[in-house]
Amino acid sequence: MFEIKAKDMRGRVGVLKTKHGNVKTPALMPVIHPRKQAIDVKKYGADIVITNAYLIYKDDDLKQKAIDEGLHKLINFDGPIMTDSGSFQLSVYGDVDITNEEVIKFQDLIKSDIGTSLDIPTAPFVDRQKAEEDLKITLERAKEAVKIKKENDIGMLLNSVVQGSTFMDLRQKCAAELSQLDADLYPIGAVVPLMESYHYKELVDVVMNSMMCLPDNTPRHLMGAGHPMIFALAVAMGCDLFDSAAYILYAEDDRLLSTRGTFKLENLQEMPCSCEVCSKYTPDDLRAMPKEKRRDLIAQHNLHVSFAELRLIRQAIYEGSLMELVEERCRAHPALLDGVRQLANYSEDMEKYDPRSKKSAFFYTGPESLGRSEVLRHQRKLLEMPKKRDLVILPPSRKPYSKFISGHLGEFYIYGAEQEFDMENTDFMVLDVPFGLIPLEIDELYPLSQSAAPRIRDVDSTEFITNFMSDFIENYEQVLIHSKVIKDLDIGLYNKSIESDEIKYVRDDLKKIKAIADYQFGVGAGEALFKGNIKIEKSKKTGKIRHIYDGKVLIVNMRASDSYLVLSKEGARRLHKALPYPKNRVVVNEDSEPFALEGKSVFSKFVIECDENIRTRDEVLIVNEADELLAYGKSLLSAVEINNFQTGQAIKTRKGFK
Ligand code: GUN
Numbered sequence: 001m002f003e004i005k006a007k008d009m010r011g012r013v014g015v016l017k018t019k020h021g022n023v024k025t026p027a028l029m030p031v032i033h034p035r036k037q038a039i040d041v042k043k044y045g046a047d048i049v050i051t052n053a054y055l056i057y058k059d060d061d062l063k064q065k066a067i068d069e070g071l072h073k074l075i076n077f078d079g080p081i082m083t084d085s086g087s088f089q090l091s092v093y094g095d096v097d098i099t100n101e102e103v104i105k106f107q108d109l110i111k112s113d114i115g116t117s118l119d120i121p122t123a124p125f126v127d128r129q130k131a132e133e134d135l136k137i138t139l140e141r142a143k144e145a146v147k148i149k150k151e152n153d154i155g156m157l158l159n160s161v162v163q164g165s166t167f168m169d170l171r172q173k174c175a176a177e178l179s180q181l182d183a184d185l186y187p188i189g190a191v192v193p194l195m196e197s198y199h200y201k202e203l204v205d206v207v208m209n210s211m212m213c214l215p216d217n218t219p220r221h222l223m224g225a226g227h228p229m230i231f232a233l234a235v236a237m238g239c240d241l242f243d244s245a246a247y248i249l250y251a252e253d254d255r256l257l258s259t260r261g262t263f264k265l266e267n268l269q270e271m272p273c274s275c276e277v278c279s280k281y282t283p284d285d286l287r288a289m290p291k292e293k294r295r296d297l298i299a300q301h302n303l304h305v306s307f308a309e310l311r312l313i314r315q316a317i318y319e320g321s322l323m324e325l326v327e328e329r330c331r332a333h334p335a336l337l338d339g340v341r342q343l344a345n346y347s348e349d350m351e352k353y354d355p356r357s358k359k360s361a362f363f364y365t366g367p368e369s370l371g372r373s374e375v376l377r378h379q380r381k382l383l384e385m386p387k388k389r390d391l392v393i394l395p396p397s398r399k400p401y402s403k404f405i406s407g408h409l410g411e412f413y414i415y416g417a418e419q420e421f422d423m424e425n426t427d428f429m430v431l432d433v434p435f436g437l438i439p440l441e442i443d444e445l446y447p448l449s450q451s452a453a454p455r456i457r458d459v460d461s462t463e464f465i466t467n468f469m470s471d472f473i474e475n476y477e478q479v480l481i482h483s484k485v486i487k488d489l490d491i492g493l494y495n496k497s498i499e500s501d502e503i504k505y506v507r508d509d510l511k512k513i514k515a516i517a518d519y520q521f522g523v524g525a526g527e528a529l530f531k532g533n534i535k536i537e538k539s540k541k542t543g544k545i546r547h548i549y550d551g552k553v554l555i556v557n558m559r560a561s562d563s564y565l566v567l568s569k570e571g572a573r574r575l576h577k578a579l580p581y582p583k584n585r586v587v588v589n590e591d592s593e594p595f596a597l598e599g600k601s602v603f604s605k606f607v608i609e610c611d612e613n614i615r616t617r618d619e620v621l622i623v624n625e626a627d628e629l630l631a632y633g634k635s636l637l638s639a640v641e642i643n644n645f646q647t648g649q650a651i652k653t654r655k656g657f658k
């Protein structure tokens, strides 16, 4: 019932399937009041809405009508409807007149598409005992709800809400236990007080700790989040659904939502956007209107900016620029900036989800970009790469660096042992923000060359780069550091200078493709792939490497967009022979073996095991349990997702070995 179409960071564009139609996610569900709904949210872009089953249950007229005619008729909406259970009322009034069992059965009776059990929204910062007691009840009720659903053959989809207050281990425990339940959606609850009080740092902790223990193939709903300021950050953390009462509550208060924050009508000289309302009326026009008309128009604006933001977010996911959008949005408020800075503490987790290569370039928008998973990933790879004895560090020039560097390179300072250095035994790297050091051989790979940073460096990135460099050069006997780098970073590690004519960089295509292979597939891949009578064919137009052969046999193609190597049959064979199990492997079960051999795509549910280093867009080897090569292809998911998903394609097979 949930299918993922595109991914960036932990964010996904997906399709949620319900009895009343499909919904593209990330989506916003406007809150519909069952009695006093004034505006037609569908007209302004809502594909799915949420309403409160408890409010209907408590009102005899509404209840009867809902039972007789169904929920969709009652609130006059023919698309998917989610219902909440009264938990929110429970958290406000301390009590409700309904049991968990009653509310589950009632939601099904009135034909809700997605129902919710009666969880206990435990406020942030309560004492531990309270959080534990509440959590126990929340978990019991979630389990009971699933049992009731099964026993009564209820078709309604079911929400199981993650609670645990601001105790991260409790959030994890709750998410992990709920994951065992086979619920259909996993909302994250009791975050409204965090958002209302601008505790975005804690919000990031709560969401990430919940997320890390939830299944990846199920939609997650950030309950009560309706301000568009927060959508991009929440989506990057993996949230798929939002609900908004904000659009109408703010409108009742003469407040206009925007991604930059909230505007009070009384302070407006200009209308803040170009929606129908903002184009047609001035702030004076609105102020002069009767209250109700004004409220409805502001609500219309509020819905417009909320849906517009979600369109922008989905587009950012398609093109791979979600983090750039998040960093931009989080500059709307210092507390949001705290949120995105806190997210950097989770880059280890984020890296497991972030696709290897994206359509759009990596932009450094400020020191927060240093915490992105792309940076972590590159620095880690760099540490794994084989090293020569000596290292030359060059200053950045135009990208790709290797294209604009050649011949004699200027004045250098020496760090380390002072022995003869031999260029054959020297690595050449360029100092780079934010990646640290980039070996010239691999600098065309995504995102190393498909990235940009301002030319004037900030203090944080200088410190970050200097720290990385100082650690990294310890791996070498002798390091030649260009005088510009010394000046730029204000470091004093050197003891003697050296003239340019002794040092020059000579481009070598064979070295380059071997280094790319090692970086992409693991150390040793380059030597194994490119042996024999290697012929490198370049594009006549761009001069870039396109095909690599051994004699007449194709080994790999180089993808123009990101310079990663794409395997041929022979390439796959060589890689399989050279790299030990489980490197780059996806192991499929016996049943799917014939399909893989024929070149049919691999579905997640047939995968028994896979290399934990696989990421979206990687070239992978498809093998059986005896590690016999069956086929090869491109991964559509990362390792954690392949292991987690029970439906859908995992590997787009290029060819089978039948
Ligand atoms: N609406 C806002 N927060 C919550 C929550 O924690 N649980 C439920 N059921 N509804 C909510």
Ligand code: ZN
Pocket (backbone or CB within 6 Å): 272, 273, 274, 275, 276, 277, 278, 279, 301, 304
């Ligand atoms: Zn507007």
